[in-house]
Amino acid sequence: MDADPTPGPSFTIAFVPGVTLAKWSKAWQERRKDLPLAFAPTAEADAVGVLHDRKADVSFVRLPVDDTDLSLIPLYSEVPVVVLPKDHDLSLAESVTVADLAGEHLLQDPDELPEWRDVAVEVQNGTRRPLPEMRSVEDAIELVAAGVGIVIVPQSVARLYGRKDVIARPVIDVAETRIGLAWLADETTPDIDDFVGVVRGRTARSSRAPQEEPEKAPPKERKPQQKPKAKPFTPRQGRAPKKLGKGRNRGRGRS
Structure with a gap:
């Protein structure tokens, strides 16, 4: 074999x-x-x-x-968004603040989101509930759909694990990742x-190292310009003789 x-x-x-x-x-x-x-x-x-x-x-x-x-x-x-159940009261808002989410149960370590931690009711009152077992963000969003709590994640992550029974709204006062x-x-x-x-968008021709200049084509040989031939002089035909001015040469030949 x-x-x-x-x-x-x-x-x-x-x-x-x-x-x-x-x-x-x-x-x-x-x-x-x-x-x-x-x-x-x-x-x-x-x-x-x-x-x-x-x-x-x-x-x-x-x-x-x-x-x-x-x-x-x-x-x-990346823009941060909160993932909420689809029927949540905040689903009608275009964006939210951490103050709007202060009464929610965050399915994450609060230290990862100090903006929420500093206003969260369950943190301030010492009533923080233990987190359920979750192996991934996908698991957390499944719990959001079940109404257990919320998560705040980058928008790209919310799109990756998007579901029909949850919605995502930008959180305007959480730092971007x-x-x-x-x-x-x-x-x-x-x-x-x-x-x-x-x-970084460099093209295939560009490089960190200097490249040799492309060989230039030799200049085309320029032919000497010929002077135009002089036209042969030909007297004008039918040209009338100049007229004498008044009084000019009058009386010449008279005695």
Whole structure:
């Protein structure tokens, strides 16, 4: 029986929930047909660990993270939203504040959201209920649909785990989160440089290193311009003789 063929090289991208890679992966595949991509969906808690474990070449992380030994570039910000049951009183509002949510039960660690923690009734009164068992954000949103509590997450995450029985509304006074691209600083390879270039929008022709000027075509030889030939002089025909002015040459020849 023949042994399985050894898999070829690939470039592995880890990413946290809510990150969409379609635009960048398409640009990479057009530019680097020699190196296919592999994808590693990763929990936020493991987004840096996969780099140290050499399970990914780069990782899209949700900031802040421990950036020890990492190179890290921030990319874009995310709008925070609260996920509520569809029949919630706040479902009619276009946006909400943390004061509007002060009486709700947050299905998250309050320390992750200090804006809510500082006004929450159950925190101020010391009546905070223990959190039910949840393995993921998806589990938490399922509990929201059941009326157990609320969650505040980036809008991209709410869309990823969206359901027909919940709604999401922007929370205007909660700090935005950011997505960044991270990799091991001491293991920056030309492939990583290429991927960073794709993410930053550099074209295939651009590079960190200076490129040679393209060879210019030799200038076309210009032919000497010929002077126009002088036209031969021809007297005008039928030209009337000049008339003498009045009184000119009168009396000449008279005695």
